[in-house]
Amino acid sequence: MPEITMSQNGWTGGGHAAALKLLAPSHVEGLSDTENALLAELCDTWTRHAGRNATLTAYYEAKEPLKDFGLTMPKSITANYTPLGWARKAVDMLMELCVFEGFVAPGMDDPFGLQDFMASIRFTSVLQQAIQTALIHGCSFLTVGRAADGQPTIRTHTTEASAAIWDYPNRRIKACMSICDQDKHGNATGLMLYMPERNILIERRDGVWAIPQDATPEPTVGGRCMAFRLAYNPTQIKPFGRSRISRDAMRIIDGANRTICRAEGNAEFYSFPKILLLGVSEDIASMSGDQALGLYMGRWNAISKDIDGDTPSVVQLSASTMDPHLTMLKSWAAMFAAAVNIPASSLGVVSDSNPTSAEATEAQREDLIIEARHADRDFGDSILETIRMAVRMRDPSVDEADLLKLQVDWMNPSMPATSMSADAYSKLAGSITGFGDSDVGMTRAGLSRSEIIRLKADQRRTNASKIIDNIRAGNTVGGVNVLRQPEPAGGETPATGTGAE
Template identity: 30%
Template sequence: MYEYQGMGYLKNLLRKKRDRVDLRYKYYEMKNVVRDLALTAGNKLGRFDAVLGWCPKAVDSLSDRLIFKGWKDDLFNIESIFRMNNADVFFDSAIISALIGGCSFIYVSLDEEGFPRLEVIDGRDATGIVDPVTNLLREGYAVLERDPKTGHPTTEAYFQTGLTTIISRGEIREIPNAAPAPLLVPVIYRPDAKRPLGHSRISRASMSILRGAARTVKRSEVSAEFYSFPQKYVVGMSGEDIETVDNWKAAISKFLMIEKDDISGDKPTIGQFQQASMSPFSEQLRTFASLFAGENGLTLDDLGFVSDNPSSAEAIKASHETLRLTARKAQRTFGTCFLNVGFVASCLRDEKSYLRRQFYLTTPVWEPIFEPDAATLSAIGDGAIKLNQAVPGYFNTDNLPALTGLDPSSLPTSGMETGDD
């Protein structure tokens, strides 16, 4: 029998985790401040920050390929629940929040008409204790509303099995339900036994590499000023000469005339320092880009270093093999989490405590990770014909859409036959 830890324990747990999730969101929103090493420029440059969009690219490149299509063997009609909750926005919002913070949460409630309502809450405002068997929560806590000025919670919710407690501005309201699990369902990215609430797509290595790349961009901007206007020098001028030559006029004049020294008859020697090169910064930035791409399964083309020869569809898929494997893993995990959401919402809709194992036949269906081009479709067609010749009926309208991403045609088949009897 599980012993509840209580709302106070979960609030302290959220307070510890909130800063970590906030940091990831700052990197995703490109609001992070890169600390300079202060070895050269120090603090004399003021508020000059270099911003790179690599972290959003790492998250979006994966989330944009995770397109949820629907459910197979939907015995409890959970498809209607997701469709009535803006499925296009709902799935994308839940997936992006889970990739950034490691997990997001779905708050399941009933609207005015008694139909399940699904609300996405990111990891900054919700937490809970995860059941390692079902990946459902044993108990949960969420901040439903915050004061826009102070950021303090104004509406909170404590979730237990069969009971949801809402605390809003000192008013406590208890709402019983028939679900066999709390009405706060986690959507987790890459969970494991040590961290059941998952890992963020924005890893510590990615943040460290991005900070190094941002410092490189900052140094290149400083060096660009000296690259554009090489520093000059004058040797052999007396003190009186230094006072008579205006520094700013000497720097911007196209022609500068300096007379001989009256005493010695020598003239000052004018020279120019060697012009700074931007190549080291470009090479260093490319090195950081290679490290970041390797960490996140991307290519240099994804980060803005465009190659001379455009790649074919097959070459793009081959270069993104790590990203494809990561997306496959995410599909498996997210599919189970979304099935948990449908399970809890179905119990709430039907006012019946279903068993989780009653939903084992319902499986999620995703769009192909890489959209096939004409050459790929032709290869799939040739392969399907040969396999069907060896094993009749092996490929049909049930499994081919998973490879091609195309839905079976709904045109009537009558009158489509050719030839005469």
């Protein structure tokens, strides 16, 4: 992991040429005194949390440094150990259960035309990445702005390159800053500021921060900051959430890494048991390491007598077994699984003598499923605030009552088996009128939102074809199309009430 240092210019990540660095501006022309004060507070917030965010990223990428006690492990092993990827497992297992499906509203197939809007900005994939970074660092940010064509757009930001201030009385973000550009040395050269009254871009040129002349500040909607948090497990004390990689989880990973290194050292001695030679000649006693290894690995070995003519004796010192290390590693795995609510079997070091049943496996995932439901609830509130703001930008005359009916549709985190979903669907469809053809019923049957949309479209096409066929069959009698009557001969007008009915 790069060395983290502090300087008068703020936090920098040493040892990496492209580490992100920020020289905070003291004053920017064109910003009000209130906005300059908010900018200074945002830069200070980013500086204070940059080191912690870098540490969390290192654990997720399995690049954490070894916390060695310096007692038993040689440097040749500690310098080349393989870190465990348990932190990534803890994040990714929960992220894979928080799957965004779309937006739903009562009585609307495509509420506010969001289906095309989400497809145009690739919202689903971008949101999934934002959820991943939120689980790593505790939160990430969604911001609403305008694209070049004037249409609203939604961007995501990680806490490694952004910071925000929380408005406690109103329970929302007061101001947000995002590093949007940097030079080849990692120095920030562009900041996007999301203020209560407007969104402003400032750039650093020739060492001076200023608002570009060709930049047009964007007014906000409703006089509120257009940045929203995606927070994992937020509280009133920590409104920006907590990292999935908690401090106790990191300490457990450190202990497991030390156990792996000790097992590695034990494996070296176990592969080549130590031999004690008594009463050997001078040439044997003065052998170099390579010569001694060659003697040890030779197909046949000969040891000469000592100067007194005594025959040397060979004593083999048995190496200790690796079972204590493996048992300790299993204990670390069990503690880590309990800390992050994932099955211990997912870490690859805990094995049962007998295969577990489907019910037992589901019971092991119960805590993780409950955590995923809570995460969906917290993420969903911020996503709804973001999308409502985008809808207001696109159509200021939208009905607020209809906006409040909008809901986020998540995939069921329990992910039941197909047979279980089909059994529950058949029982509910038989007892609730209209349940089988409803979107709720199809979701309970295990169909995804895209499958439900395609199925509904196929049903509409089939019903339309049947209606057309029925009309054609009803309007044809004896092979004659009664809708088109033959014209009377000689231009005579038929009397009223005559002709085919």
